[in-house]
Amino acid sequence: MKKDRFSTEASVLFWQGLSGTTAFSGGDDHRREQRILLVNIWAFFVSGCFHIAPGMLICANLGQRESFITVFGPYAFGTDVTPVFLAPMSGVTDAPFRKQADKFGASATITEMVAGDDLHAGRREALQRFRRPNGDATYVVQLIGRDHDSLRRGASIARNAGADVIDINMGCPSRRVTGGLSGSALMRDLEHAVSLIEAVVDGAAGTAVTLKMRLGWDRDTMNAPTLAQRAQDVGAELITVHGRTRQDFYNGVADWATISEVVNAVSIPVIVNGDIKDAATAKEALQQSGARGAMVGRAAIGLAWLPSAIEQEINTGIAAEEPSFAEQVESLIEQAHDSVEVYGERVGIRTIRKHLAEAISHWSQGYQQGEHEDWQALKKIACQSNTLPELKSTLLSTLKTKLEVAA
Numbered sequence: 157m158k159k160d161r162f163s164t165e166a167s168v169l170f171w172q173g174l175s176g177t178t179a180f181s182g183g184d185d186h187r188r189e190q191r192i193l194l195v196n197i198w199a200f201f202v203s204g205c206f207h208i209a210p211g212m213l214i215c216a217n218l219g220q221r222e223s224f225i226t227v228f229g230p231y232a233f234g235t236d237v238t239p240v241f242l243a244p245m246s247g248v249t250d251a252p253f254r255k256q257a258d259k260f261g262a263s264a265t266i267t268e269m270v271a272g273d274d275l276h277a278g279r280r281e282a283l284q285r286f287r288r289p290n291g292d293a294t295y296v297v298q299l300i301g302r303d304h305d306s307l308r309r310g311a312s313i314a315r316n317a318g319a320d321v322i323d324i325n326m327g328c329p330s331r332r333v334t335g336g337l338s339g340s341a342l343m344r345d346l347e348h349a350v351s352l353i354e355a356v357v358d359g360a361a362g363t364a365v366t367l368k369m370r371l372g373w374d375r376d377t378m379n380a381p382t383l384a385q386r387a388q389d390v391g392a393e394l395i396t397v398h399g400r401t402r403q404d405f406y407n408g409v410a411d412w413a414t415i416s417e418v419v420n421a422v423s424i425p426v427i428v429n430g431d432i433k434d435a436a437t438a439k440e441a442l443q444q445s446g447a448r449g450a451m452v453g454r455a456a457i458g459l460a461w462l463p464s465a466i467e468q469e470i471n472t473g474i475a476a477e478e479p480s481f482a483e484q485v486e487s488l489i490e491q492a493h494d495s496v497e498v499y500g501e502r503v504g505i506r507t508i509r510k511h512l513a514e515a516i517s518h519w520s521q522g523y524q525q526g527e528h529e530d531w532q533a534l535k536k537i538a539c540q541s542n543t544l545p546e547l548k549s550t551l552l553s554t555l556k557t558k559l560e561v562a563a
């Protein structure tokens with residue numbers, strides 16, 4: 157499950173780290189090719205055993221993504237792998253963060269939601285959200301909207317930009333979104349919701365379309381199974397369900413067991429989402445829902461390595477080792493560097509703060525009272541940094557202290 161890790165050792169990082177990070181555009185097509193090759197070998201084996209139409213095999217061997225969809229579902233996973241995705245989160249899962257998740261081994265990363273008409277108009281924010289981090293992970297673009305033409309056009313733009321999968325957001329609870337009758341508000345109008353899925357499938361022209369939703373608008377209308385079934389009928393290939401209703405927002409606890417009703421209603425894969433924060437909660441969510449995979453949101457903020465670590469643990473049964481402190485610091489510095497490249501220094505540094513704060517809270521866990529306060533002080537300093545050099549030097553001096561203490 158785990159792919160390439162950061163190669164730089166702590167000492168090298170410390171002595172050389174200040175000199176800069178890798179270019180944001182640095183990708184690795186080689187790993188993608190390897191995955192395609194592996195899938196094609198598997199296709200060859202399966203076709204030999206079960207006499208799948210030779211044409212299908214030829215398509216797969218041409219390496220066309222559409223053939224993956226036909227043969228393997230929207231994601232090129234082996235049938236024995238339980239995937240754990242990083243959830244799309246506005247203001248969080250931007251391209252710099254997704255690049256880090258990818259480097260730590262994420263199987264797929266999903267963009268923040270992007271409005272079809274903003275994409276069509278070429279608005280800067282939409283283009284930033286939509287940006288592909290050039291890694292190995294399956295590139296999923298998430299669209300939001302309520303208008304057929306803009307969603308159809310958005311899907312077409314995403315397809316032409318190389319999206320592997322196009323996801324539709326029917327789960328966002330924000331009043332700004334539901335007030336415009338999109339996001340989870342669409343769960344109140346299934347006719348319209350289904351016609352929008354059709355529009356996206358049309359614009360996607362063969363690229364896989366998936367759907368992310370909640371259990372329903374409120375506890376009295378938990379219509380996720382019906383929407384999932386109708387979405388499947390018009391071509392959706394995977395459904396993610398956050399185990400809350402829109403009226404729950406983020407309150408209470410996610411209801412994983414009720415997601416089993418969606419699992420039972422469709423034959424396409426269902427992904428369970430909500431309150432998953434480690435391998436134990438992922439296993440419990442999978443067991444209660446019967447879902448095919450899991451998705452991790454808030455728990456992964458600042459911890460780009462978490463979804464792939466959970467995926468590794470639930471698939472191998474062996475607890476995944478957390479990346480070293482040095483690796484995590486290196487990753488955050490690279491993310492900060494990329495963030496500044498994408499948004500400029502002022503916004504870039506602000507954008508990285510929530511990740512830093514969460515990472516530092518994570519590092520502080522398990523420390524005694526006095527040491528815990530040291531971490532809180534570090535969090536304050538790091539989150540008050542206004543420039544990239546300031547941020548780097550705070551993080552690297554913390555790393556140096558930690559290494560000296562450990563030596």
Ligand SMILES: Cc1cc2nc3c(=O)[nH]c(=O)nc-3n(C[C@H](O)[C@H](O)[C@H](O)COP(=O)(O)O)c2cc1C
Nearest residue numbers: 243244245246268269325398430431432452453454
């Ligand atoms: C800050 C934030 C932004 C979010 N943005 C999106 C989004 O753009 N698209 C989407 O489908 N869900 C979005 N979500 C919902 C998450 O994808 C996920 O469904 C939710 O957080 C529940 O999972 P969790 O308990 O693991 O965080 C967002 C959630 C948060 C906290």
